[in-house]
Amino acid sequence: MRSVRFPRGLLRGLTALVVATAGIGAAAGPAAAEDDPGWVNTWLDDVTIGASGAPGRTVPLTLTSSGATEPRVIVDLAGLAGVATASFPDWCVTEGTSVTCPMPSSATDDFGTLTGTVPVVIHPAPGAAGSAIGTITYTARAEQVQSEPQQATIGVRSGPDLLDTVDEYVSGTEVGDTRSVPVAVVNAGDQPAVDVRLTFRFPVGLVPASYRNCRYGTDQVLATIVVCTLRGTFAPGQRHELKQALTTTLGPATIGDKRITQLVEPLASAGPLPNGVQLKHRESDVALRLRPVGAPLDVIPVEATGAGGQTYLRAVHGAFDIVAQGAAVTGAVGDTARVTVGHRNDGPGVPDGTISGDSVGAFLFTPPTGVTVLANPLGCSPYGDEEGAGDAPATWRCEGPGSVFRAGTSYTVAFDLRIDSLSGAPGEVQPFNRYPRVDDDPSNDVAPVTVG
Incomplete structure (x- = not known):
């Protein structure tokens, strides 16, 4: 969950309101509360997209408010010229390079604070080359409330860009269970990736199966590190999933919450191997393989945010004394x-x-x-x-x-x-x-x- 960020101007306004209310006295409290316009805030992360020809990326524009009337966000796209294009849901209003989006109807209410997400689809502009930089300026507003303008940087990079789309939460697992761990990746870049490396971390208690194209080691906190090399060409926009299951058994040492992490990288540009872990092959007749799934995507979904993914096992009971x-x-x-x-x-x-x-x-x-x-x-x-x-x-x-x-x-x-x-x-x-x-x-x- 993203932390709510309060603009400096809003904080100054709230401070002034507190001081003024204290000076009026307790009798003026209800009237002051009735005049409180509330607050509104918004946030958009920086993002890097592929060069011209790459699929688009969906990024979340978050709008948060409490006690405000007609909270909205106003977006200025002038800074994207020649770098990227941005499209918005049909409930937003576009006038030239300005887009106004009200609080989404799907916003959640958490103790009086509304939080909604506007999905923004960003495509590279025709001819956009690597190293191009653009900006999106956005401002949160409501009746009698306006925050300071903020900017998100939109960068363009040429080459493969592998993203892991696994984010799974599982309840009800028990010691002795054997569970399949999903693996799903997509190339968000403008160039294909040739061969990939998958790196997994299975925390103490979890025993992953053996595969002949993987190496295994144990780190200082008893987690099993698995590094696999998978051959093939991974085209832009193409999703890939495992051809067969990657399984792990919940051994007797398993207790509590467990997070299985995975990281996908193009083999040619993969980072260093885990430090302090001695990796060895295990005997196996089975190899892990990724296969293409469906047609290439024109737009990468909002869930695909980076090269890392996770499978989270909740509250395994386990036995211990x-x-x-x-x-x-x-x-x-x-x-x-x-x-x-x-x-x-x-x-x-x-x-x-x-x-x-x-x-x-x-x-x-x-x-x-x-x-x-x-x-x-x-x-x-x-x-x-x-x-x-x-x-x-x-x-x-x-x-x-x-x-x-x-x-x-x-x-x-x-x-x-x-x-x-x-x-x-x-x-x-x-x-x-x-x-x-x-x-x-x-x-x-x-x-x-x-x-x-």
Whole structure:
């Protein structure tokens, strides 16, 4: 979802309105609210299209408003002359190089904010060559409201331009399932692509099938990287899909949300291979192949936005068990004792934070009363009330082992504690959160830390 952008002029207007309202006083509140004209905003991304002869591209012009009367966007196409042409839906009004589009009837209402999309089809102008640059100027308006004009750059580039059109969200998958992963690409450029490279990333737990024209490796967060070379000529506008299924099995380590990514590139201009991954062939009698589907497109659909695609598997249940590992503090009053606390993943599921970018496997350690933590271990810091409550010590939060918490491994931290009393209440260690869900045996999620 695109973030709403507020023009500087609109922000100044809203600031002035707030100041004026504050000066009038509470009694003027309702009248001020009745006079509020609301706000309106619009956004169009920059886009690169193929040179003359390439198919057109559909791009979304987003219009957003709240409390505004007759929100609309006014587009000036004069800056496209000789570079590209732009066409709009029939509910927009065109006068020369100016186009006015009202808020689409299909706009969605999210707590009083309307958001609608105007599909704009951009074709290269006849004779437009690579490196040509044009602009589209657009301004959001409503009754008593006008934002500052903005510009989108329309560039022209000659050569192949492969786009991946897969964006699939899947629910209801389970460990043990074998699933077909769709692959669909289209050439939006003005030149054919000869041979392509497909690069896939299957997150931990997913086991892709073997194909003889692919190489396989594992990255630092246990994802399987698959790099495939597919031969053939991919003409401008032509869609291609897999001739046979690319399958993957949801293995025992699968748990939580999983995103399978794919990237398509012309082989001649493909970027570097994934860093730090050793790729090897696997034995197989089957090869992945792409086949043309349907007639060449004159216009690329709005869903095709780049060379990357995804298949998103939602909330795979999976089985796993996180076991807290407590400790006993031993010694005499005044002694310093080192204790090691943490937790272990008994698997088979592997908590995986690579989608969010978060570290997983963090835990909380509350020392027993009667001891003092002498230093902050690396990766740990006081959490919540640093002074504790009364005589109770502070709780410490220790970061997890990284983006994945491997099955069969432990994450522990050593704390140096000074023993001040031998009659303190026990402390405890437990997971910081139950990620990605409460595990299959919550009874062992908390372990005591005692003094004796």
